Amino acid sequence: MDKPNEKDCFVTVGKRDLERLTTEVMQLREFLPGVVNDLVQMLHKSSAAEKANEHITQEQERLRQECLHLGARLDAAETERQREREEKLVLKEELWACRDQMQQQAEFCTGLGAASCTILWSTSGRKEAVGDILADGKLQSFLDLAAQTLKSFVKSVDEDTKPESLGPNSNEHQFVLALAGVITNVAAVACGRDYLSSCGHVLLDTLMQLLKLMKPGVFPKLKVLMLMALYNVSISVRGLKYISESPGLLPMIWTLLEDEDTDVCLHSLRILQSLLLEEEAASSMGPALLASPCLEYVGRLITRRQPTLRQTALDTMEDIEALFGKCGNSAHVEQ
Numbered sequence: 001m002d003k004p005n006e007k008d009c010f011v012t013v014g015k016r017d018l019e020r021l022t023t024e025v026m027q028l029r030e031f032l033p034g035v036v037n038d039l040v041q042m043l044h045k046s047s048a049a050e051k052a053n054e055h056i057t058q059e060q061e062r063l064r065q066e067c068l069h070l071g072a073r074l075d076a077a078e079t080e081r082q083r084e085r086e087e088k089l090v091l092k093e094e095l096w097a098c099r100d101q102m103q104q105q106a107e108f109c110t111g112l113g114a115a116s117c118t119i120l121w122s123t124s125g126r127k128e129a130v131g132d133i134l135a136d137g138k139l140q141s142f143l144d145l146a147a148q149t150l151k152s153f154v155k156s157v158d159e160d161t162k163p164e165s166l167g168p169n170s171n172e173h174q175f176v177l178a179l180a181g182v183i184t185n186v187a188a189v190a191c192g193r194d195y196l197s198s199c200g201h202v203l204l205d206t207l208m209q210l211l212k213l214m215k216p217g218v219f220p221k222l223k224v225l226m227l228m229a230l231y232n233v234s235i236s237v238r239g240l241k242y243i244s245e246s247p248g249l250l251p252m253i254w255t256l257l258e259d260e261d262t263d264v265c266l267h268s269l270r271i272l273q274s275l276l277l278e279e280e281a282a283s284s285m286g287p288a289l290l291a292s293p294c295l296e297y298v299g300r301l302i303t304r305r306q307p308t309l310r311q312t313a314l315d316t317m318e319d320i321e322a323l324f325g326k327c328g329n330s331a332h333v334e335q
Contacts, residue, residue, distance in 0.1 A: 117178030187232035197239035220261035
């Protein structure tokens with residue numbers, strides 16, 4: 001290879017040009033690192049921006065997929081809701097049908113019970129029939145059923161406050177009347193009231209409790225039958241002792257003495273008379289009787305126009321005065 005010509009290795013430059021070139025080189029040395037650094041930073045920022053953009057793109061894709069998934073779930077939930085709504089409508093129709101059927105069955109059972117108990121009420125009016133009922137051994141179950149039925153009836157009337165919906169011609173009213181009538185007939189026979197006096201305490205307590213709860217003027221026939229049952233039981237010495245020891249007896253009596261129905265007041269007085277005729281019972285309840293409003297209410301009944309009620313009230317007051325003597329807080333007897 002030929003050696004280059006020495007003249008070709010040198011360039012003649014003017015002094016000014018050299019100074020300018022030197023100045024430019026120095027400027028380049030001074031500013032070039034900054035420019036390179038700026039360029040490197042821009043490259044880093046561009047790379048970071050690309051990564052951020054890629055991350056955003058991925059996040060957007062993930063969110064889009066999640067939205068699609070949620071949309072699919074929403075469609076499935078909407079389909080399920082519609083299916084459940086249709087099933088609910090079907091179940092409502094079935095429930096209404098069941099309610100109607102149960103109502104019909106309840107009315108049928110109530111009518112059957114009313115008819116059966118009415119027949120039993122009539123049959124139990126014979127002494128021999130009461131003996132047969134006792135011999136059969138099912139009387140206790142009947143008494144438990146009667147107590148529960150009477151309690152449910154009275155409470156339902158008290159809650160509804162619409163006794164007219166269970167009027168005297170309703171099957172429910174006839175049913176409980178017949179139950180009370182059977183109890184009254186059982187208590188009218190010596191063996192029956194002895195059984196009630198020893199084994200019918202739950203029923204007797206229920207009768208006294210319900211008589212106190214029943215509102216004045218509501219179902220007087222039922223009240224009278226229940227009072228007659230208690231009176232019949234009081235004929236038995238054991239029955240009278242149990243009834244007289246009940247803390248709710250006197251409150252029951254003075255509540256019923258305010259009733260609007262004459263027969264209710266009359267039979268309440270007869271129970272009070274039955275208690276007064278037994279010296280031991282009268283002595284035990286004497287202080288409570290004198291401290292109760294009973295004497296005042298008996299005094300009011302003496303002024304009533306109904307002859308039987310007036311006379312019974314007079315007799316009751318005389319019995320009270322004969323046992324306890326005239327005292328300042330007793331009612332004034334009008335002749």
